[in-house]
Amino acid sequence: MRILVHTIFYRPELTGVAKYTAEMCQWLAARGHEVEVVCPPPYYPHWEIQPGYRQWKYMREGLDGVRVTRCPIWLPAPPGGMQRILYSLSFLISSLPVMLGKLFRKPDVVFVLEPSFLNVITSLLVANLTGALAWLQIKDYEIDIAFDLGQLKQSWLRLILLRMESWIIRRFDIVSTISRAMQAKALTKGVREEHLVLFPDWVDTDRIFPLTVPSPLRSELGIPHDRVVALFSGTLNAKQGIETLIAAAGKLSKHPGGDVLFLICGNGPAAAKLQALAAGLPNVRFVGLQPAERLNELLNVADIHVLPQVQKVAESVLPSKLLGMLASGRPVVATVGPESEVGRMVADCGLLTTPGDARQLATAIRNLAADPQQRSTLGFKARETALRSLRHDVILGAFEREIERRLSLRMAGQTSGVRLT
Numbered sequence: 001m002r003i004l005v006h007t008i009f010y011r012p013e014l015t016g017v018a019k020y021t022a023e024m025c026q027w028l029a030a031r032g033h034e035v036e037v038v039c040p041p042p043y044y045p046h047w048e049i050q051p052g053y054r055q056w057k058y059m060r061e062g063l064d065g066v067r068v069t070r071c072p073i074w075l076p077a078p079p080g081g082m083q084r085i086l087y088s089l090s091f092l093i094s095s096l097p098v099m100l101g102k103l104f105r106k107p108d109v110v111f112v113l114e115p116s117f118l119n120v121i122t123s124l125l126v127a128n129l130t131g132a133l134a135w136l137q138i139k140d141y142e143i144d145i146a147f148d149l150g151q152l153k154q155s156w157l158r159l160i161l162l163r164m165e166s167w168i169i170r171r172f173d174i175v176s177t178i179s180r181a182m183q184a185k186a187l188t189k190g191v192r193e194e195h196l197v198l199f200p201d202w203v204d205t206d207r208i209f210p211l212t213v214p215s216p217l218r219s220e221l222g223i224p225h226d227r228v229v230a231l232f233s234g235t236l237n238a239k240q241g242i243e244t245l246i247a248a249a250g251k252l253s254k255h256p257g258g259d260v261l262f263l264i265c266g267n268g269p270a271a272a273k274l275q276a277l278a279a280g281l282p283n284v285r286f287v288g289l290q291p292a293e294r295l296n297e298l299l300n301v302a303d304i305h306v307l308p309q310v311q312k313v314a315e316s317v318l319p320s321k322l323l324g325m326l327a328s329g330r331p332v333v334a335t336v337g338p339e340s341e342v343g344r345m346v347a348d349c350g351l352l353t354t355p356g357d358a359r360q361l362a363t364a365i366r367n368l369a370a371d372p373q374q375r376s377t378l379g380f381k382a383r384e385t386a387l388r389s390l391r392h393d394v395i396l397g398a399f400e401r402e403i404e405r406r407l408s409l410r411m412a413g414q415t416s417g418v419r420l421t
Helices: 016-030 082-104 117-130 142-148 155-169 180-188 216-220 242-252 271-277 292-301 321-327 341-346 358-369 372-389 392-412
Strands: 002-006 034-039 059-063 066-070 109-114 133-138 174-177 196-198 228-233 260-265 284-287 304-307 332-334 350-352
Touching: 002 016, 002 082, 002 117, 016 034, 016 066, 016 392, 034 082, 082 117, 109 117, 117 133, 117 155, 133 392, 142 155, 174 180, 180 196, 180 341, 216 292, 228 292, 228 358, 242 260, 242 271, 242 358, 260 358, 271 284, 292 321, 304 321, 304 358, 321 332, 321 341, 321 372, 332 341, 332 358, 341 350, 350 358, 358 372
Parallel strands: 002 034, 002 109, 034 066, 109 133, 133 174, 174 196, 228 260, 228 304, 260 284, 304 332, 332 350
Antiparallel strands: 059 066
């Protein structure tokens, strides 16, 4: 198959959409498919173009069997509100001629990811002009999140954007999401059930696994092997709720038996604000993102993984970082409700606390820190969950078969809904 992927995030970026999109493309290419990616130069989460790339220049490169075309992009500093729309619009404009160039080498599938939603417009156009299967994968409901977090506030603009979103996504052959809650939301936006597919994120359980000895990264970071570490690793932005985690650390900083090191590993637009918030707390430490090849070592630094979330966006996203947490065989403390997708995944292998409640979060972390046996039991269940239902070969294999099935049904003029699990 010839597969064209349109995305605003791609490797060598390390987190979120970029990581999973690259793994998907590399897996498909290794299976013998012709995969081409149209994306900007890498910039996330620092919002700066990485060394070796040019912001305003078109570039081509090959990465693990995948042909990659880089298109210019304007980057705001700092990003927010209307600036995010303009930055997405800049990539839409710069990538348009590259995408239209595919009319002369027609793809079988055009696969586009949200965010950015503006990519969706170009990809749908190209799919229609080439007769390709149009597949939209929703990682975040970008428009809903922007308004829920107050990045955009005009009610008239929300009405226009949501109507435009509904009109566009209903014209895709396939709309996939990473969770059942997000599938349900797609139905409310007018997507017909027969066009919906569950395409969850995955984890390579051969690369992410519990170490039988202390992680060497502990020694490099100067962390004693007997100190309990509560780890957050990921992008530092507004939808994470990391402020609550820092407030919890403050409550434990002088608490008897609360000698827990809160290790925050990541970069992003909220980094400076969070570091200022944690100033003076001896039990909070920030480190930068680690290379992909050291991810397993990083996750094994943790005795407890912490997954804070903001209440307003809990049903609009399913954080991909959760999968690595589970595969590493460590318990998870998540600030979500039990009815949420994350809550259901964590219920048997961690603890849930109310979003925004720092005292409750501190208590949960303190109790786990004081109970090695409970940590071991919950960590074992976390690993079992990853092995049972989150393995990359199972999910990507189902994805490949679904593309082939949909292409065959398209030829026959049929449609049918399915889940990729």
